[in-house]
Amino acid sequence: MNEKDIISSETTNIALSAASSLVGFAIGGPVGAVVGGIMTPTVKLTHLLISSWYERRQARITSVVEEAFASSGREEEDILQELLEKPEWADSVVSIIQQLVYTDPELDKLFAKILASAIKTDDDNERNRLIVLNSSIKGLNSVQVQIVRCLFVEKNGTLSATEISKKVNVPEIDLRNAVRDLELRGMIIDNRTEPTVWKLRELGIAVAKAIDVLEV
Numbered sequence: 758m759n760e761k762d763i764i765s766s767e768t769t770n771i772a773l774s775a776a777s778s779l780v781g782f783a784i785g786g787p788v789g790a791v792v793g794g795i796m797t798p799t800v801k802l803t804h805l806l807i808s809s810w811y812e813r814r815q816a817r818i819t820s821v822v823e824e825a826f827a828s829s830g831r832e833e834e835d836i837l838q839e840l841l842e843k844p845e846w847a848d849s850v851v852s853i854i855q856q857l858v859y860t861d862p863e864l865d866k867l868f869a870k871i872l873a874s875a876i877k878t879d880d881d882n883e884r885n886r887l888i889v890l891n892s893s894i895k896g897l898n899s900v901q902v903q904i905v906r907c908l909f910v911e912k913n914g915t916l917s918a919t920e921i922s923k924k925v926n927v928p929e930i931d932l933r934n935a936v937r938d939l940e941l942r943g944m945i946i947d948n949r950t951e952p953t954v955w956k957l958r959e960l961g962i963a964v965a966k967a968i969d970v971l972e973v
Contacts, residue, residue: 774819774823774833775826775833775834775836776819776822776823776825776826776833777815777819777823779822779851779854780815780818780822780854781815782851783855784814784815784818814858817857817862817865818854818858820865821857821865821866821868821872822854822869822872824866824869824873825868825870825873826873827873828869828873828877829873829874829876829877830877831876831877846884849888850875850876853868853871853872853875853888853891856891856892856895856896859895859896860895860896860897861898863898863899864894864897864898864899864902867894867902868891871890871891872891874887875887875891890963890964893942893944893960893963894964894968898935900925900932900935901935901938901939902968903925904921904925904932904935904936904939904945904955905939905944905957905961905964905965906968906969907921907924908921908945908955908957908965909957909961909965909966909969913956914956914957915954915955915956915957916954916955917952917953917954917955918932918936918952918953918954919952921936921955936955939961943960943961944957944958944960945957945958945961946958
């Protein structure tokens with residue numbers, strides 16, 4: 758490789774955005790492999806499949822982080838400098854990025870807004886509140902978010918299982934795992950009788966309020 762090629766290569770590396778670089782470090786990538794002539798066609802295809810899947814996943818998560826950086830109103834260098842100076846904050850940001858791997862893509866915009874708000878604020882208490890909110894909705898799917906919001910808009914914060922089913926347009930039997938998961942998270946509680954009635958708890962109310970504020 759001549760000097761011109763080296764400079765071109767380095768320029769390409771520098772052109773990578775801060776978000777892209779951060780995501781790459783946070784979620785890692787497929788184990789490197791040399792796809793040489795000695796490898797079978799099956800192994801080559803497997804390697805290409807995993808690499809393609811990883812690239813799509815990284816592109817999606819990078820888009821979320823880039824949106825958060827842009828929405829925060831701060832310069833990328835300032836964001837990275839703060840991460841360098843505050844290891845605990847850096848750990849939290851990396852953890853948020855890693856959570857996106859296992860989160861319903863429909864919630865990407867919500868996570869971007871949470872991360873943007875956390876980056877933007879200089880209030881440690883507000884930042885901690887947003888980190889807790891982020892952890893609370895980790896792994897939730899869009900239907901579960903709908904359930905929380907449906908309960909929140911009710912005057913007494915309660916709905917029967919049948920009513921929830923109608924509002925989110927999902928058969929009641931198929932909602933059992935979703936509502937039980939919300940119950941285990943401490944967001945809702947049932948009346949322990951039949952027919953089942955679900956009520957929003959304090960954490961569920963806090964999450965619903967935060968989601969509404971962020972989405973506005």
